[in-house]
Amino acid sequence: MEPSRTRRVLVTAAALLAAVPAAVFATTPTDPAQAAVPPTPPGWSLRWSDDFTGPAGTQPSAANWIFDLGHGYPGGPANWGTGEVQNYTDSTRNIALDGAGNLRITALRDGAGTWTSSRIETRRADFRPPAGGKVAIESRIRLPDVTGQAALGYWPAFWALGSPYRGNYWNWPGIGEFDIMENVNGLNSVWGVLHCGVNPGGPCDETSGIGNSRACPGASCQSAFHTYRFEWDESVSPQQFRWYVDGQRFHSVSQNQFDAGTWNNMTSHAGYFVLLNLAVGGAFPDALAGKTPTPATVPGHSMVVDYVAVWTTGTTPPTTTRPDNPGWDAYAEIQAEQATARSGGVLENASEGGQAIGKLKNGDSLRFADVRFGSATARQFLARAASGATGGVSGLVEVRLNSPTAPPAGSFAIAGTGGWQSWRTVPANISGITGTHDVYVTFTSGQPAAYVSLNWVKFAA
Structure with missing residues (x-):
């Protein structure tokens, strides 16, 4: 969700890839919050996680998360580069644990019409596969339970940015961005998108990116929890990026779709950091519904996050001082x-x-x-x-x-x-x-x- 992006409808659900079962840690979408990260299957290792267990009304762990505040990074693009209208805060009115194993990010509007919400990113920025292996980044989320005119402008997201973006807010999209889950305007649809290369145009057709979408399986994205997962697989040739919802693959991108320079720019650095946010207004929701939010948009709805976890499998690289292989x-x-x-x-x-x-x-x-x-x-x-x-x-x-x-x-x-x-x-x-x-x-x-x-x-x- 970074600089100067506009969006278009990527595909309709009828034109999606066939749902492909995957060996992922999916959960039944109508389950209540688990308050725990799923067990790690054989052959995988849990590298990082947060299950948001803690007293109701408290902030997420400062050891795990950094708050992004205001309308943009200092020295970076205005309105986060996407035209969002909300002011991000660290107020527990906008972001807090609920005491039942969830993180709630809530979009609010005050009497003057000013919207507030929250955005956080992991302190760690080294999420990538071990050499010849795979990394999986996963979260179980219930999207804001609002639809129709009342939902116009809601833009929840679970995504990852390349680590070189920190401190240099003008190297997007070359450093890579994986939109693991995006949703707008209360639609029953999940979008998965890759951003890369140059803007505008380039191999990722910026500012749209290379994406796909589908309806959430079973219950709607807004009425139940669903598991959203991204995999970066170096164990196959060509290497692949894959997107899943509830264990069903709906998007994939292969290394051979890109020139070597583009691929290296987004895969040869230290890794990625993970973000969670609930935006209001901006290029993506506006592209589908006209200018948002509108007077009919209803504040007070929350993106509810059960857990975030990162797993890896495959060869563990030797400990060195290379930036792409920390230790x-x-x-x-x-x-x-x-x-x-x-x-x-x-x-x-x-x-x-x-x-x-x-x-x-x-x-x-x-x-x-x-x-x-x-x-x-x-x-x-x-x-x-x-x-x-x-x-x-x-x-x-x-x-x-x-x-x-x-x-x-x-x-x-x-x-x-x-x-x-x-x-x-x-x-x-x-x-x-x-x-x-x-x-x-x-x-x-x-x-x-x-x-x-x-x-x-x-x-x-």
């Missing part, structure tokens, strides 16, 4: 630009060679998956850092283990170093670390301005 030696230089996931900062060239993550500020973070400390005890953290912050602007660079909200294992303060390319190696003492951990480098400041750039980090005994 790190704690005692070697870990390049900042190869972070498994990043929130904030900008990718830029470094004066001393290579690339760096520039202009990090309060609340930003970098995540490095599976950093291996081994049996030796690391007692020092070192970072190659620079700062062009003005006088009075400073902040902390912190190391946390396994969660961005865990207590810091160590930190150092930094202010202006003489410029954003004036690099220096800054050490910090840390509590002893052994074993293997996800390492988060977080940034905390009392001022909103950017205060540090990072080229690399590493640890020492």
Whole structure:
């Protein structure tokens, strides 16, 4: 659902691919919420999940999710590039657990006619198949239970964006987008779409993308839960992307439909992050119904999410420091630009060679998956850092283990170093670390301005 997309009706249900049974973890669509992720079948491994278990009225896990706020990413396209009218918030009126194992994202309209809703994305941005294997991204969702004129403008979605989009909001669609489930205007239809290449036109016919749609099996998309799943399969040649609803395949795209450059641009990076959102208005619903929402559109309906899960199967790749194959030696230089996931900062060239993550500020973070400390005890953290912050602007660079909200294992303060390319190696003492951990480098400041750039980090005994 990213920059400058307009939509058209992709196909009618009568012209869809034949429903093909798949070895997926489908559930009966009329089941109530399960409050749990389905069991993992033999041969697969559960890599990440959230079953949204927690007290009613609380936000989803901050360790798993990032809130997208307002009308666009800072420095990115207005209205999320799609013409949506709602303001995204982190208010529990718009997004909250319901206490029964569900996440509810609710679209609201105030007395002045202003719409609000919510959008979240996974902190992890490394979802991809192991070499020669498969990855499956799945969610069980009940769409807003509203149809007809009252539903005009509702646009729920479950989708994934290529990790290089973070911090560079103008490289769409080349980095890839998988729309696993989209629905508009309360229609009993699920759309699956691939976005790639260049905009407009290109191999994915942007801004429409390559897509297909079908009615939800059995009960309508709005009246029951359905399981929506996407698979990226590297175990076959040519490789394939496949879309399913309740275990029935309704869309597929093959590697041989694209030139090598287009395919590599969307498959050779670190992976994808997953998003859930309920938009109101915008290019897709407008394309099917004229300008939306309308005065007849009824607020207060929710997209209800039972779980999100990511599984992989196949060969597990060796642990290296390649950006498309995360895993790190704690005692070697870990390049900042190869972070498994990043929130904030900008990718830029470094004066001393290579690339760096520039202009990090309060609340930003970098995540490095599976950093291996081994049996030796690391007692020092070192970072190659620079700062062009003005006088009075400073902040902390912190190391946390396994969660961005865990207590810091160590930190150092930094202010202006003489410029954003004036690099220096800054050490910090840390509590002893052994074993293997996800390492988060977080940034905390009392001022909103950017205060540090990072080229690399590493640890020492």
